[in-house]
Amino acid sequence: METRETLDRAVAEDAEATTLRAKLRALRAQAATERSSLEAVRGRHRREEEDVDRLDGLGLTSLTSLLRGSRSADLRRERAEEEAARADLKSALARLQTVETQAEEVDRRLARLGDTATTREAAADAHARALVAVGGLEGAAVAAVLTELDEADAAVRELTRVRDAGARAATALDGARRELERAGSWSTFDAFGGGELIGSAAKHQRMEGAGRFIVDAQDAFFDFASAVRDPGPVTRLRPDLGVGSVRSGLDIWLDDPVSDRTVHRSIARTAEQVEAAATFVRDALARTLQEQAALEARCLELRERRDALLSPRG
Structure with missing residues (x-):
């Protein structure tokens, strides 16, 4: 053959x-x-x-x-x-x-x-597939192992896709966290240090950056959702940080103390939500990696069984 x-x-x-x-x-x-x-x-x-x-x-x-x-x-x-x-x-x-x-x-x-x-x-x-095509007892034994192996390989490929999506979501949430930290610093300066227009503009620039990272995290999380039971912590995040375009514009141009403090609270609240979502994603990602490792070990075991069946008989 x-x-x-x-x-x-x-x-x-x-x-x-x-x-x-x-x-x-x-x-x-x-x-x-x-x-x-x-x-x-x-x-x-x-x-x-x-x-x-x-x-x-x-x-x-x-x-x-x-x-x-x-x-x-x-x-x-x-x-x-x-x-x-x-x-x-x-x-x-x-x-x-x-x-x-x-x-x-x-x-x-x-x-x-x-x-x-x-x-x-x-x-x-x-x-192995040639032996299955020929049939007989040897082909049947190989076919049984190949069926299990094909299913396990498909599961590993799917988990790899899910894992990569989870890693992208975690990276994006980390980026949002960093932007929110900078936005919080500018917000404190703007609210209590008299930042006026420059401070407000810098603060909202960081807020917009955090919003973009949140959108990226939610897009990635769509592919990761199959690995978790409750996607809420990520999907509930608001890219506008709950501020909205109208309030954002008022905060920049009017720069009144009430608006400053309202936006400051929105930044702090979103930062807490992002941290909770990041922890949620990291935990789910760790479980996914464990499951993938177990499946890869199973694939290795099945390949060894297949190869043993394929070994020439003395």
């Missing part, structure tokens, strides 16, 4: 890739060690060169050695030590280059193999 041959090849390549990845990790660790060793040897060689230069020059070291009558012997010794350090440096560099070359070869082979796990899964799925 052609699908059997394709699966066997995919299994062999996936096993090779697993071995190569382990080898690549070991080579990279060895390369890191060799780099450290190279730096140490390079430092020693640099110091030896400096020792030779001091003896070969006109400084205090050279003069002292000359007065003792040992300059020639000292210079021979230092040059011998510098040559030994240079040889060690050459060897250390060669070792590093060898390891890096081996790592590059393994990396290239892995690149040629590609995504072997995905290829193996596709081959296993194709062979």
